[in-house]
Amino acid sequence: MRDAVARLVRDGDVVVIEGFTHLISFAAGHEIIRQRRRDLTLCRLTPDLIYDQMIAAGCAKKLVFSWAGNPGVGSLFAFRRAVESGQLEIEEYSHFGMVARFLAGAARLPFWTLRDYTGTDLPRANPRIKSVTCPYTGEELATVPALNPDVTIVHAQRADAQGNTQVWGLLGVQKEAAFASERVIVVVEELVDERVIRSDPNRTLIPAAVVSAVVVEPWGAHPSYAQGYYDRDNDFYVGWEAISKERTQLADYLDEFVYGVQTRAEYMQKQPRLAERLRAGEQFSTGVNYGF
Amino acid sequence: MRDAVARLVRDGDVVVIEGFTHLISFAAGHEIIRQRRRDLTLCRLTPDLIYDQMIAAGCAKKLVFSWAGNPGVGSLFAFRRAVESGQLEIEEYSHFGMVARFLAGAARLPFWTLRDYTGTDLPRANPRIKSVTCPYTGEELATVPALNPDVTIVHAQRADAQGNTQVWGLLGVQKEAAFASERVIVVVEELVDERVIRSDPNRTLIPAAVVSAVVVEPWGAHPSYAQGYYDRDNDFYVGWEAISKERTQLADYLDEFVYGVQTRAEYMQKQPRLAERLRAGEQFSTGVNYGF
Amino acid sequence: MATVAARELVDGEVVFVGIGLPNLACNLARRTHAPNLVLIYESGAVGATPSRLPVSIGDPALVTGSLMVCGMADVFQLFLQNGRIEVGFLGGAQVDRQGNINTTVIGSYEKPTVRLPGSGGAAEIAIHAQRILIVAKLSPRVFPERVDFLTSPGQRVAKVITDKGVLERDPRTGELVLAALYPGVAVADVQAGVGWPLRANAPLARLEPPTTIELQLLRDVLDPKRLYLKS
Amino acid sequence: MATVAARELVDGEVVFVGIGLPNLACNLARRTHAPNLVLIYESGAVGATPSRLPVSIGDPALVTGSLMVCGMADVFQLFLQNGRIEVGFLGGAQVDRQGNINTTVIGSYEKPTVRLPGSGGAAEIAIHAQRILIVAKLSPRVFPERVDFLTSPGQRVAKVITDKGVLERDPRTGELVLAALYPGVAVADVQAGVGWPLRANAPLARLEPPTTIELQLLRDVLDPKRLYLKS
Secondary structure, eight states: OHHHHHHHOOTTOEEEEOOSSBSOOHHHHHHHHHTTOOSEEEEOSSOHHHHHHHHHTTOEEEEEESOOSBTTTBOOHHHHHHHHTTOSEEEEOOHHHHHHHHHHHHTTOSEEEESOOTTOSHHHHOTTOEEEEOTTTOOEEEEEEOOOOSEEEEEEEEEOTTOOEEOOSOOTTHHHHHHHOSEEEEEEEEEOOHHHHHTOGGGEEEOGGGOSEEEEOTTTTTTSBBTTTBOOOHHHHHHHHHHHHSHHHHHHHIIIIIITOSSHHHHHHTSTTHHHHHBOOOOBOOOOBOOO | OHHHHHHHOOTTOEEEEOOSSBSOOHHHHHHHHHTTOOSEEEEOSSOHHHHHHHHHTTOEEEEEESOOSBTTTBOOHHHHHHHHTTOSEEEEOOHHHHHHHHHHHHHTOSEEEESOOTTOSHHHHOTTOEEEEOTTTOOEEEEEEOOOOSEEEEEEEEEOTTOOEEOOSOOTTHHHHHHHOSEEEEEEEEEOOHHHHHTOGGGEEEOGGGOSEEEEOTTTTTTSBBTTTBOOOHHHHHHHHHHHHSHHHHHHHIIIIIITOSSHHHHHHTSTTHHHHHBOOOOBOOOOBOOO | OHHHHHHTOOTTOEEEEOSSHHHHHHHHHHHTTOTTOEEEETTSEESOOOSSOOSSTTOHHHHTTOSEEOOHHHIIIIIITTTOOOEEEEOOSEEOTTSOEEOSEEEOSSSEEEEOOOOTTHHHHHHHSSEEEEEOOOOTTTSOSSOSSOSBOSTTEEEEEOSSEEEEEOTTTOOEEEEEEOTTOOHHHHHTTOSSOOOEEEEEEEOOOOOHHHHHIIIIIIOTTOSSOOO | OHHHHHHTOOTTOEEEEOSSHHHHHHHHHHHTTOTTOEEEETTSEESOOOSSOOSSTTOGGGTTTOSEEOOHHHIIIIIITTTOOOEEEEOOSEEOTTSOEEOSEEEOSSSEEEEOOOOTTHHHHHHHSSEEEEEOOOOTTTSOSSOSSOSBOSTTEEEEEOSSEEEEEOTTTOOEEEEEEOTTOOHHHHHTTOSSOOOEEEEEEEOOOOOHHHHHIIIIIIOTTOSSOOO
């Protein structure tokens, strides 16, 4: 992870760490904080705790997003402090708008068309939301501009050494973000032989052709989760409310769990009962026949 | 199948039987021929043998397509006779254009944007290929209009009684065609318990919410194929060249194998060695863990 | 509120579910009068039957045993924009006289007093779901004459389910009016929580209290840890 | 022709493969100098290693053991339009002086003498693949001065591999010029199969005949039934 971030994430980059609730690469976010990247434009549908931490650590110049809260819990206070004090530039869409920006980026079109925003104040708050006239019906439809990040980081269950990446459970917008991006880091729970990938090709979400680096980092998504590997750490999300609210508590958290460790393995060693508490139960699907 | 076609396919309808090489519902095409539907607008990327047969049988008023050949073999002669004699109206795109029409239809947008057709004669041959100006860059990009069929028919490996449909192997544009359509018939090799679907939800391609009828018809895709069930009947595709070339041979074929049988089961009984020759070998994937 | 919301759902409907009370209401409806309700979460889980109460909209329990998991592009393009969603649940920091919702900022957008989470999927849910149900507790701060920021337009709002009664959108004027009261609640109690002169239907409907079965399901099965049930 | 086409491919490239000779060429390259070639078929199979020679572009043998299967929307939007395809193979009923291809009609579009299959993916392959290789047998009917219908523009054509020699596109004029000859073939033999006054590079390159290994792979392993090899 250290090498991948050193090589592929640069000061001033447009950075995406995607994953909707599922498969958020906290390991990569922490490494970016440790390497003290600055002036990043952070993009994500839901900034979540990981961007709250990166904002608190001073990595972010700008945030592009569609829902900035702690899901089911409350606020992201580092984000709120930064916005309410005017220190963080923001660019705001709805979820569909952000998804559409990744779709356009992945298809290498300059914009995407959607039926949205009529009657809302969002286009007033964000002049990059525009419109286009349908050449067939004359209707006016909303548009958003393509998002083509410098680097996208996604966590996944497994990949082969080349970067052919398989995911199950919630898929979010990871495929679109990866195809939209200049560089892609895939972080996986398990590195598998190419034969495992080839045994079930319909599960491949991201092909090696778009992947710049594969990093193996078990538990790299905690406190987010990896279906079939470990559960979401809901207690941590609930606990974040209190940590995030106080600058000093947040600084202490970063000191201990981010700056205070060198690797994800060390992070896990500091929390010896975590794995036991969150390790997934078993509910296996049945294989299907690819024969002919 | 008889009831589903009688109830859901009407004279004059815009009809899509999709499936790119894989999972083409010949069973549904034959039933439409038997029920003597007329004035249909048939849409498919590759008309394939099934539309060649439907054109020969007099079902089609118009064909919307992007590649009308017998893959790896030669021509579709019923199609060629109809076009070269001016009896069949055509509307022609490229594959990407047809895919984009289904994408627009599925997203219920009036058009889709693509980078295509610059320097080609296709927009001259088809005035429905137009263009739009990007509101961000000022670039001119190609557009195609949405395709929203009256009825779409797809073959699949398995579905539950509600219509939750799972597919593996080549996926073509079946998902997009189904979501774009007013009515959807799913034809399956196997009807399975809802628990089978729920054991691997990432394999579901088409949800019950868009399905009007589920028809169980083993071998319903022959001479096309169903991955994991039976191989493509390449001999039949090669043999079609000679049948299709002569009107009388084609008429004889329809008399014997379409009009001459009532059901797909009868069609299979007429060809007792087919199943043995084409039945798929076994190459099972391994299950993945959906636990948490 | 969960019971009243549940009763608004018709068996077989396709519902876009949010976390919290709407999720409780949907699962209550599934276990009582609407066993064939199809629940879709914006995270991409379709036909979920969660074995535990999900804390987040992307809980792994929504995936295990669901009928379909699809990417978010499909959620927004193929389900929502396609018009397949019959009911959408929304909440909000502010709901105004026209049923418009604000989940973006209190104060001005440029210099907000309180920065809220933003739209998420709320803008497009309000625009594309055929019928919107809002769940919110009454208070003049929450129900102002006009929202500070219009995140989700009110046109498709069918009902606003509050802790004291139910408001409906008058199809003629687009204004929220009082339609039904909980037992023991007076019109003045509702007016006290609403920042505009509230009109009331005549006659007002009476909301039935939760049945023993409904209460038992909510308290013992669906939310035994009282994550969302406060009473 | 298969050998010459195979040698045009560089190890590690992402190639959009058609059926027939291009497929043979790619699989020959994979077994000789380019083991890491990534083959993508327009049907959605990525990284296929077919255990038999596919008759159609959607053969089940392309799926079994491939690295990824994706829908056709992804093939065209995420791979092709995204610019991920380095080499695209095309053939055609007509190839003209500028490298333009016709696979649509002979004669007029409205009243064709021969109705051909149409574009399929050829229009967008010609527009988006970084480098186009055309494989076609020489004949004045196939190589006219100008195509009857322009299905695929010639701008990105790198080479035209024929049965007598290889033409290249002159980057200045856009015109196809003779670049290399098979052993024993004269310039006049090529000119006889081309419907415009053909310019030739000086000096002309000489195409090496297939090696024993290449011939053996083609005849014994890749196409033992001679489906595509005629010689």
